[in-house]
Amino acid sequence: xxxxxxxxxxxxxxxxxxxxxxxxxxxxAEQHVHIGIPHGFNIGGARQPAGCLNSQHSHLxxxxxxxxxxxxxxxxxxxxxxGRITLFAGDVISIPTGIFRGFECREGLLKGxxxxxxxxxxxxxxxxxxxxxWAPAVxxxxxxxxxxxxxxxxxxxxxxxxxxxxxxxxxxxxxxxxIAEHRIVNSKDLVDIVLHKEDFFWQDDTLLSxxxxxxxxxxxxPASSKEGVKASKLSWTHGFVMRAxxxxxxxxxxxxxRAEEEVIFVHNGCLTIKIDGEVIVLNEGDxxxxxxxxxxxxxNKGKDxxxxxxxxxxxxxxxxxxx
Numbered sequence: 001x002x003x004x005x006x007x008x009x010x011x012x013x014x015x016x017x018x019x020x021x022x023x024x025x026x027x028x029a030e031q032h033v034h035i036g037i038p039h040g041f042n043i044g045g046a047r048q049p050a051g052c053l054n055s056q057h058s059h060l061x062x063x064x065x066x067x068x069x070x071x072x073x074x075x076x077x078x079x080x081x082x083g084r085i086t087l088f089a090g091d092v093i094s095i096p097t098g099i100f101r102g103f104e105c106r107e108g109l110l111k112g113x114x115x116x117x118x119x120x121x122x123x124x125x126x127x128x129x130x131x132x133x134w135a136p137a138v139x140x141x142x143x144x145x146x147x148x149x150x151x152x153x154x155x156x157x158x159x160x161x162x163x164x165x166x167x168x169x170x171x172x173x174x175x176x177x178x179i180a181e182h183r184i185v186n187s188k189d190l191v192d193i194v195l196h197k198e199d200f201f202w203q204d205d206t207l208l209s210x211x212x213x214x215x216x217x218x219x220x221x222p223a224s225s226k227e228g229v230k231a232s233k234l235s236w237t238h239g240f241v242m243r244a245x246x247x248x249x250x251x252x253x254x255x256x257x258r259a260e261e262e263v264i265f266v267h268n269g270c271l272t273i274k275i276d277g278e279v280i281v282l283n284e285g286d287x288x289x290x291x292x293x294x295x296x297x298x299x300n301k302g303k304d305x306x307x308x309x310x311x312x313x314x315x316x317x318x319x320x321x322x323x
Contacts (some may be wrong), residue, residue, distance in 0.1 A: 002154070002159075004017065006055040006134070006138050006141070008142070008147060009138070009145060011052065011056065012054065013050070013171060014052045015046060015054060017044065018034075018044055018046070018106050019034065020034045020043045020044055020285070021037075021039055021042060021043040021263060022038065022041070022042030023036070023037070023042065023073075023128070023129075025277040032034040032046045037210070038127040038238060039084075039127070039313060040125075040240060040260075040261065040313035041124065041125055041127075041239065041240040041313065043122065043123055043263055045115050045120060045122060045123070046119070046120045046307045047126035048117065048118055048120075048257065049108055049116050049117055050105050050106060050107050050108050050116060050118070050301055051104070052105050054103050054104070055133035055138045056078055056079065056101065056138070057100065057133060057138070058074070058097070058098065058099060058100050058128060058139075058182060059097060060129060060131070061097065061129045061239070062095070062097065062124070063123070064094045064095075064122070064242060065087075065092070065093050065123075066090075066120070066123075066242075066309055067091045067118075067119065067121050068073060068089065068121050068265075068277055069089055069108065070106070070107050070117070070118020071088050071105075072086070072109045072120065073085070073086050073104045073106055074087065074093055074095075074317050075101065075103070076101055076184075076185040076190060077095065078162050078179050079137070079176075080100075082100075082184055082185055082186055083185050083187040083188075084187055085187060085188045085190040085191065085194060085266070087196075088295075089197070090267060090307075091194065092191050092194070092219050093190075093193055093195075094195075094220055095193060098181070098182050098183050099101055099182060100135060100179075100182050103179065104310065106118075106282075110187075112250055114259070119310065120146065121265050122309075123240065123242065125238055125240060126239060128317065131153045133174055133178065134149075136176065136179075139171075139173045140231075142279045142305060144158075146158045150165075150170060151168060151169050151170070151172075152167070153166055153169050158319045173201040177188070181271070194233065195219055195232065195233050195234055199233075200244060202215040202216070203215060203216050203217065203228070203229070205228055206227055206228040206229050207227050207322075209245075211252060211253055211254065212249060213250065214248075215246045216243055216244070216245050217245075217246075218241070218248075219242040219244065220226070220234045220238055220242035221237075221242065221316075222237075222315060222316060223239070224241075224267065224319070237315045239315065240312060240313055240314065240315075242309060243309065243313070244267075244307060245311055246305055247298065247299075247305070247308075248306065249303050250299075250301070252297070252298065252299050253297065254322055255295050255296065256294055256320040256322045257294065257295055257296070257316040257323065258290065258292065258296075258317070258320055259292060259293075260292060260315070260317045260318065261289060261290070261312065261313050262289070263288070263289050263290070263311045263312075264282065264285060264287070264288060264289075264308050265287050265307050265310075266285065266307075267284065267307045267309055268305060268307040269296060269304050269305055269306030269307065270284070270301070270306060271303045271306050271308055272284050272299045272301050273290075273296055273299075274296070274297040275290065275294050276294050276298075282308075295323055
C-alpha cells in the first residue's frame with residue numbers, strides 16, 4: 001500500500017505503514033483503517049527492515065513511539081542532521097510538535113515469521129491529527145517515482161495513469177519560512193524526550209498494582225492522585241496517557257470498568273482478558289480497544305512476565321471502578 005508520498009523513494013520503499021485506530025495521517029484514501037471509532041487519539045504502526053527510512057517530516061499533534069521489536073534511530077531536523085538517538089525494544093519517545101523528525105530501522109527482529117523486520121507502535125494525539133508536513137527533498141524524490149501530493153492531502157500515482165485534477169493543485173513544497181518555524185533539536189535534547197525501558201519507575205502502590213504480582217509505570221502523562229500514579233518523565237500534556245502494566249505468571253487484575261477508551265498493546269508475553277463475560281487472548285503485537293464502561297478482568301496465564309502498554313484518552317483519566 002502506498003500510504004505516503006515517500007513510500008517509493010529509495011531507502012523508504014520497503015516500509016509498511018498500518019492505520020490501526022482512527023484515520024491517522026495516511027495520504028492514500030484506500031489505506032485500511034482497522035478501527036474507525038474516535039478515541040481521542042490515533043494508533044498506527046510501522047514495520048520495516050534494517051536500513052529502511054521514514055523521511056523527515058513534522059506533525060500538528062504529539063507523536064509517541066514505542067519500539068516493539070528491533071532497534072531504531074530517530075533523527076531531528078529538516079535534513080535529519082540536527083540530532084540522533086537510538087532506541088531499543090520497550091523504549092518510548094514522545095516527539096512534540098514543531099520538530100522535524102524521521103526514523104530508521106537499524107536492526108530488525110531476527111526470529112519468527114517476519115525475520116529481519118522491526119516494528120514501531122505509534123500514538124498520535126487528537127481524533128484528527130491533521131496532515132504531514134514533509135521536508136522539501138521528499139517532494140522532489142517522490143515526483144521522480146510517480147507520486148504527487150495534492151493540497152487536499154491525497155496522493156496521485158502517475159505510474160498508474162492518474163493525473164492531477166484541474167480543480168486541485170499540488171501541495172506546495174515546504175517553504176523556508178515553514179522550516180524556520182520549527183525548533184532545532186540536537187542529540188542532547190532528544191535525550192529529554194526519551195524514556196528507556198530500564199528507567200521505567202515500576203510502582204506497586206497504584207490502584208491496578210494493588211494485586212499480587214502486578215506493577216504499573218507511567219510512561220506518558222502527569223501524575224494521577226486518584227490512581228496513585230506518579231508523573232512520567234514525559235509528563236507534559238498530550239491529550240492521552242500511556243502506562244505500562246506488568247503481570248507476573250498467574251497474576252490477575254480484578255474486574256473493573258473505565259470511563260475512557262483504553263487500548264491495550266501486548267509487548268511481552270500473553271494476556272487473557274475477560275470482558276463482559278467474553279474471553280479474549282492477546283499475544284505479542286496484538287492491539288485491543290476496550291469500550292468505555294465494559295467490565296474487564298486481566299490475567300497472565302503464561303509462564304513469563306506479561307508487559308502491556310496501555311493508552312487512554314485524556315491527560316488525567318478517571319480512576320477505575322472495581323466491581
